[in-house]
Amino acid sequence: MRTGPKPKNNANEIDIIATFGEEVLSICKPSVYMGIWQLFAAATVLNSNIISVYPSKGWRIFQQLHNRICRPVGDKSTTTSTISILWTSSRSDMNQQHWVANHVVALVPDSTNSHKKERSLWDVFESSACI
Numbered sequence: 001m002r003t004g005p006k007p008k009n010n011a012n013e014i015d016i017i018a019t020f021g022e023e024v025l026s027i028c029k030p031s032v033y034m035g036i037w038q039l040f041a042a043a044t045v046l047n048s049n050i051i052s053v054y055p056s057k058g059w060r061i062f063q064q065l066h067n068r069i070c071r072p073v074g075d076k077s078t079t080t081s082t083i084s085i086l087w088t089s090s091r092s093d094m095n096q097q098h099w100v101a102n103h104v105v106a107l108v109p110d111s112t113n114s115h116k117k118e119r120s121l122w123d124v125f126e127s128s129a130c131i
Contacts, residue, residue, distance in 0.1 A: 020037055023035060023037050024037070033102060033103075036052065036065055036066055036068075036070070039052055039070045039085075040070045040073075042070070043070040043071055043072045043073075044072040044073045044074065046072070046083070047072050047078060047079055047080050048072065048079060048080055048081045048082060048083050049069055049070065049071050049072070049079060049081070049082040049083070050069070050070040050082075050083045050084075050085065051069050051070075051082060051083070051084040051085070051107075052066050052067065052068055052069070052070060052085055052087070053066075053067060053084065053085065053086045053087065053107065054066035054067050054086075054087045054101065055086070055087065055088070055099075055101075057096050057099035058094075058096070058097070058098060058099035058100055058101075059100075062100070062101075066087055066101075083106070084106070084107035084108075085104040085105065085106060085107060086104065086105050086106075086107050087101035087103075087104055088101055088102075088103060088104065088105055089101050089102045089103070090102060090103065
């Protein structure tokens with residue numbers, strides 16, 4: 001179970017820095033899950049855009065925080081690729097309202113429908129009500 005700090009709705013720069021510091025310290029323990037901050041770090045380390053998709057389940061604030069593109073810090077012209085992930089859960093004891101993700105899975109293009117007009121993941125992401 002994720003034990004990091006709770007997100008704030010109207011965060012200012014000081015709140016964001018404090019929340020980031022708490023998050024970094026909270027994930028340095030065994031059996032603690034990562035969050036959106038680590039995806040931003042991974043985007044920079046991998047020099048790739050990461051499209052993070054969070055289902056329309058559970059708390060709206062998590063949907064708002066996790067449905068985004070994490071871009072690498074620095075020179076954007078050298079970005080090599082885009083990685084897409086979906087937040088999901090292996091738990092079956094939660095209802096739609098109290099659903100919380102506990103891991104991510106890779107989203108890959110469907111190559112079985114190559115004869116149909118291709119619709120990119122970004123097209124699907126942009127049309128989502130969660131953005």
